Amino acid sequence: MRAFSSDRFVLPLPAGHPFPMAKYRLLHAAVAATLPGIRIHEAPPASDGELALAHEPAWITAVTEGTTSAAQQREIGFPWSEAMVDRARRSVGATIAAARAALFDGDGVAANLAGGTHHAYAHKGSGYCVFNDVAVAARLMQAEWHRARRGGLRVLVVDLDVHQGNGSAAIFADDPTVFTLSLHGAKNFPLRKEASDLDVELPDGCADAEYLAALDAALEETWRRLGTPPGLAFYLAGADPHENDRLGRLQLSAEGLAERDRRVFAALAARRIPVAVTMAGGYGRDIAVTVEIQRRTLEHALGAQRAWAGESPA
Template identity: 35%
Template sequence: MLKVAWSPIYNHPLPPKHRFPMEKYDLLPKQLIHEGTIHESNLFAPRKLTPNEILAVHSANYWKKLQALDFTRQEERRSGFPISQGLVKREVTINAGTIQCAEYALQYGIAMNIAGGTHHAFTDRAEGFCLLNDIAIASRYLLDLKKAQKILVVDLDVHQGNGTAEIFQNEDRVFTFSMHGEHNYPLKKEKSDLDISLADGTEDRIYLKTLDYHLKKLMDQVNPDFIFFQSGVDVLKTDKLGRLGLTINGCRERDYNVISLAKEHNIPLVASMGGGYSENIKHILEAHANTYRVAQEIYF
């Protein structure tokens, strides 16, 4: 069974200028249920995240500041959101969902979080709409409990996974692979274990050929026993922030390649949705929905 993390708190209200594309967190599960890709029984509400799970990745001082909403104006601007208790609770819930997805992936082969992919959160600071790093927290959870020995992060959001790279810069058991737009945010890139920068306007054929080449090499080089897939759909040509040139079909093929390779190698995989900022929300929903359709096609 495909288990999908979702909670009404994912739809936490924000001031009007911050609401788009937050609507996707409400609309995506409705779309997936309406079309029959999933049923309500596939959804689960995340448990509470423990302080120890957070502190295994993030600094105690940063977590204290986050709980107290003690951000300077500059720190709040860097985070991208007006900080509130509701927003922190939302982020904590999303991160717990990715941990539980990891447990379900060990059981079923794959699990997915309607949100997550908060790859810009650093050990000690928030950036780019990311307060806590769900992929890092779930990875550390698996390693600490010896449920995984070698983790591969496949980050295909259009923006480099700079926070994840920083968090795991000295952790040999996590290999960070980020394929992103060369001239996109963040201006200052961190050093992942493998960074592939793509030129503005890169289209389906070049993108998929490049991804296929590196993914197959990484299967042999890294030999992972768990994969976290950041499946942001801001790679679309229609994306306001993306600068790449993928079609919706190209984005679907991207997802198919990653997920089918995990299935072929019998490696549990968790997918977090990441970014998507196309002007027409239908493009965002269709691209995200394809990730779930592909998972059902390959696994179930």
């Protein structure tokens, strides 16, 4: 299985900043040490033209040239720097590369070791998200699929970060070619939610059994509404529903999250839907716990990819 990483491009943050930037380097190291079936490649940067498939040119220019306002930088949560721009582009590029591998190269499953920046809107960033990697990659895959004269490509976004994918919902609003599913904390960020195609709001303290039942029902409703399976899926496998997470407010165990991943990959495999996986959020009180949750997600992704290719998943 192929995975794409941008962890070499470190975003410089001031001392005491709450974003756990080190988790990407630690995840890369954990995958390299324990999952030899995953080949890690450096992420390419997304171009202006690729970003413009989901973002307004004025926003791309402001980010690139460093003319974002103080208020815009506060909404993102990161100070501007050239390194921030490069890393944001490569985070998008990694999801593009994973989607191409899954869809066009026949891999079936591929991953971004970061990504899932679902709070970014077409015209602004928000919540540690500068550009929306899944939105850009979905639109680009649709364009490339069309250029190959294969007709239209329908896309499914399965967003299981604990925070609602408001930016993705807004970008894909009224777009019948992209179905957005979001399971998230009802009282968590963002305060003002957008309308996904299917939103499932979960109460504070939601634990494994309640969460997995809600996931099963949501997937069944998704298949019912879609009718025929879409041609490509993006899975935002946030670690932040975990009980250890500083920003999660839910109470899922590590095993509950592993079961979540198994059910998502099984549902996609049963319908032969290629999937690009992104890590999305994870803000554990112990960063090692977050890294292990995401490493296990990639372990399940590797098993799904081997099954797709007809190999033994073990």
